[in-house]
Amino acid sequence: MHLVNPITGQQIALPSVTTIEYVKPIFDESRSVHEYEYPSHSSREAFFTPSIMPRCKLREYCFQFKAFVFHDAPTGSYIVVLIHKPFTHISFARVGDDKWTLLRPHCHYRDCTYKDGFLYAASLMGEIHAFDLSGPAVTMKIIRGSDDDFDPDAVQIVQAPWGGLLLVSRLKEFEDPDPKVSALNTMEIKLHRVDDGAEKLVEIDCLPDHVLFLGLxxxxxxxxxxxPALKGNHAYFTDDQEYNQRRKSSRRDIGVVDLGNNSKEDLVSPQL
Structure with a gap:
C-alpha cells in the first residue's frame, strides 16, 4: 500500500495490507503473495467464512472504502486513516508504523476527521465515536443525540469555519417501490453540532450564511x-454510487437542499 501524489507522482510506502486484521496472504511457489484470504462482507452470517481473492480484486474494489491523511500538529507528523471492509471498520497508522491498528469494536463508519489529538468517526448509528490517539493506549468516547429513532442512510462529519464539528445526516428513500430498478434518493438532511463538553449531539435547523458540500x-x-454564486443555508450533494453503480438507467442523486425547509432542487436531468 502506498500514498501517491497524483500531481508529482511521489509515493510514500504504508504498512502492508496483510498487517490489517482479517487479511491473510497466500503465497505461491516462489513465496510471492498470490492471493488473499479475506472474510466475505456481504452479510454478518458470512463474516467468519473467508473468501479467496486475487490481489487485483482486493485492491480495486473489495477492501478500501475511504482513506484520509491527517496532520498531527503536536508531533509535526501525519496519521493515515483507512475505512475498510468488511463492515467499514477503521484502521490507522502513524508515520514509522510497520502495521495497521484496528479500532475495535465498532463498525459501519462512513466518514471521519481529526482534531486536537482525537479521531472523530461518524457511524451509521447516528453517533460520533471520538478516539483519543494522543496517548500510548487508544481510548474512546461516544457522542450521541437524544433521538433514539434516528436511523440515517448516510453520514458525514465536517469541521466548520468557526472551529466546531458538525454531523450531517441524509435520509433517503427509493423513488420507485421496486428497489431492483430504483436507487436511493436524498429526501431530508439533518444537522447536529458536536457538544464536546457535554459529549452529545445537539440538533440545529439551519446554517446561516454557510453552505455545505456533501459526497463520498x-x-x-x-x-x-x-x-457569492452559492446559496447560503443550502447543501449541495452528490450520491456515493452505493446503489447507483449497478443501475445505469437510474436517476442520479445530485442536487441542492434548502436547510431551512428541506426542499430539494435536482441538478441533473432524470438520466445522464
Whole structure:
C-alpha cells in the first residue's frame, strides 16, 4: 500500500495490507503473495467464512472504502486513516508504523476527521465515536443525540469555519417501490453540532450564511459570503454510487437542499 501524489507522482510506502486484521496472504511457489484470504462482507452470517481473492480484486474494489491523511500538529507528523471492509471498520497508522491498528469494536463508519489529538468517526448509528490517539493506549468516547429513532442512510462529519464539528445526516428513500430498478434518493438532511463538553449531539435547523458540500469525498462547510454564486443555508450533494453503480438507467442523486425547509432542487436531468 502506498500514498501517491497524483500531481508529482511521489509515493510514500504504508504498512502492508496483510498487517490489517482479517487479511491473510497466500503465497505461491516462489513465496510471492498470490492471493488473499479475506472474510466475505456481504452479510454478518458470512463474516467468519473467508473468501479467496486475487490481489487485483482486493485492491480495486473489495477492501478500501475511504482513506484520509491527517496532520498531527503536536508531533509535526501525519496519521493515515483507512475505512475498510468488511463492515467499514477503521484502521490507522502513524508515520514509522510497520502495521495497521484496528479500532475495535465498532463498525459501519462512513466518514471521519481529526482534531486536537482525537479521531472523530461518524457511524451509521447516528453517533460520533471520538478516539483519543494522543496517548500510548487508544481510548474512546461516544457522542450521541437524544433521538433514539434516528436511523440515517448516510453520514458525514465536517469541521466548520468557526472551529466546531458538525454531523450531517441524509435520509433517503427509493423513488420507485421496486428497489431492483430504483436507487436511493436524498429526501431530508439533518444537522447536529458536536457538544464536546457535554459529549452529545445537539440538533440545529439551519446554517446561516454557510453552505455545505456533501459526497463520498471530503465534506466542506464554507462561508457563503466568500462565494457569492452559492446559496447560503443550502447543501449541495452528490450520491456515493452505493446503489447507483449497478443501475445505469437510474436517476442520479445530485442536487441542492434548502436547510431551512428541506426542499430539494435536482441538478441533473432524470438520466445522464
Amino acid at each position: 469525498n471530503d465534506t466542506l462547510c464554507l462561508s457563503a459570503k466568500n462565494y
